[in-house]
Amino acid sequence: MAEHTAARTVVESVSRGFEEFEPPAGPPAADGPLGWPGYDEQRARATARTGSDESVLCGRGWVGQRQAVLVAFDFAYLGGSVGEAAGARIVAAFEQARELRLPVISLVASGGSRMQEGICALRQLQEIARACLLTRQARIPHIAVLRDPTTGGMWVALAAAADVVLASPGAAVAFGGSRVRDASETGEAFHAEGKLADGQVDQVVDDAELPGALADLVSLLHPERLVRPPEPAPVPASLAGGEPPATGWAAVQRARSADRPRAGAYLDAYFTRRFEISGDRAGGRDGGMICGFGDHDGRTVAFAAQAGTANTPAGFRTAARLIRLADQLGVPVLTLVDTPGAANDAAAEHGGIGPAIAEVFAAVADAQVPVTTLVIGEGGSGGALALAAPERTWITADAYFAVIAPESSAAILKRDPAEAPDLAGHLRLRPQDLLDLGFVQGIAR
Incomplete structure (x- = not known):
């Protein structure tokens, strides 16, 4: 896999010394759990185009003066969608965070659940929601960053469940993506600034200011400090x-x-x-x-x-x-x-x-x-x-x-x-x- 994927670039923009976690074992089924025609070719093309072998990259790195677990999405890989393999990686990252007692930072850019894996993809929302809950019960903070776009299942099951929610300026944020909702439904309500006005986002943070904001949060809320x-x-x-x-x-x-x-x-x-x-x-x-x-x-x-x-x-x-x-x-x-x-x-x-x-x-x-x-x-x-x-x-x-x-x-x-x-x-x-x-x-x- 290429060293400089979009997800890795995002991770390295907010952290240093990043070490990727070993993905959970198990080769994917041919054409996925539904046997969706051409799905293997779609994944192969996505890997060739992006250098990523999945839509999420998980690991740990230094954010400011303390370590954190990072979950970064690559929207260029099938729209940052989540199927069984990506869901397993996210759940495993939260497990690592509980074991290591490190805060979690989710850098989200996703269209939601992966259509080609059907209900097997959709049920990952339950697994991810449970992982977030277990991490909260373990008194581990979770910080989400809404990148462009953050829609569907990863908004409702992962990002919206975070303790602190930041967003990139102008990022599309909505439960229904632009292709599935009524075309007449547009405007601020479906973007980061609207979500801030509606009390669903804590701060809208420019990319240049994001590393400092995350470093402050990790420092203030790190379990080692409390x-x-x-x-x-x-x-x-x-x-x-x-x-x-x-x-x-x-x-x-x-x-x-x-x-x-x-x-x-x-x-x-x-x-x-x-x-x-x-x-x-x-x-x-x-x-x-x-x-x-x-x-x-x-x-x-x-x-x-x-x-x-x-x-x-x-x-x-x-x-x-x-x-x-x-x-x-x-x-x-x-x-x-x-x-x-x-x-x-x-x-x-x-x-x-x-x-x-x-x-x-x-x-x-x-x-x-x-x-x-x-x-x-x-x-x-x-x-x-x-x-x-x-x-x-x-x-x-x-x-x-x-x-x-x-x-x-x-x-x-x-x-x-x-x-x-x-x-x-x-x-x-x-x-x-x-x-x-x-x-x-x-x-x-």
């Missing part, structure tokens, strides 16, 4: 100046100030580097919920940070996804609370705001890794409480937490809106009140 059981994430230092406010209304006004430090400033101060993930994998993303993994004093910490807006269902589902992923990998979690409250308009209700918030409550309650919370601004009702860790929540001097905003309290009690400042005092929402009431463990300094 210590179990993990220590809690340290409480971030407060970026607020001064003492806690004298009145409840002053606390509200201070938390709403445009000059107050926001989530981005806290994340910049806390992490030496970080990698953000986005999207709820269910059709939405919310820029007001910043999630990802970062390096804090040489340790990996996951973060879910509210950015001061009314979070949507997609935002809460993304936070729940981040917390569950961190728990799966054994990474401590830091949450930053700052929201006037969850979105409550018709779009939020149609999108399932209630179940989405419930997902976050459940993820925090179920987490076996420690969750640390710092309230950095507005703590507006259940939309804020969902991210707050019981017994491990701190607050800054320019923040508050309340069962409801003072203005809404006035509306519920049928009081004059002018009474909101007085009601803020009755709500006992100041940092020092929350400390006295036992809701927070301290006021961050």
Whole structure:
């Protein structure tokens, strides 16, 4: 087999010292399991044209400063399609990843299951899905890169099942390829940028930036780096100046100030580097919920940070996804609370705001890794409480937490809106009140 196939070129663009795994034993049946006429000749022509003996290349190499298992597709070999032999190689690569305790990087470019092998090819999706699940259960991270095109079975069984999904700009990404769906169905929904907007992709990454992005992810999520059981994430230092406010209304006004430090400033101060993930994998993303993994004093910490807006269902589902992923990998979690409250308009209700918030409550309650919370601004009702860790929540001097905003309290009690400042005092929402009431463990300094 030629040394420089398309798949090997892709692998060598993101790694070094690549060593191919020995393919699983067993010669292919003549013309495949269905005896498809001319199939052997098709494979021979594909090999002569591409230098590849199959549609996937599997092995291990160095990605940045750590090793990873790589699965790379060659679209020029029968459209990167997967039959029995290719499926066996992918499953074996995941087995090697579990044995070696190395992250998996799937570099996907595939049209799906191989037609010439019929149901024998289609059932490889079950085997690959099971391999992904076993690897997740072994706390091994899986990173997928969607190249052009990624459609059909390899999108749904392999790439979409990954913990982190990156995509090449402009890559076609869809369950149905362009030749099998209605010709009138075109547009952004079938490409990487549309999948990013719809919350199905974490980042769209240029080819020049991909090696660095993968190196960061492998470094942050490598099993060798993660210590179990993990220590809690340290409480971030407060970026607020001064003492806690004298009145409840002053606390509200201070938390709403445009000059107050926001989530981005806290994340910049806390992490030496970080990698953000986005999207709820269910059709939405919310820029007001910043999630990802970062390096804090040489340790990996996951973060879910509210950015001061009314979070949507997609935002809460993304936070729940981040917390569950961190728990799966054994990474401590830091949450930053700052929201006037969850979105409550018709779009939020149609999108399932209630179940989405419930997902976050459940993820925090179920987490076996420690969750640390710092309230950095507005703590507006259940939309804020969902991210707050019981017994491990701190607050800054320019923040508050309340069962409801003072203005809404006035509306519920049928009081004059002018009474909101007085009601803020009755709500006992100041940092020092929350400390006295036992809701927070301290006021961050």
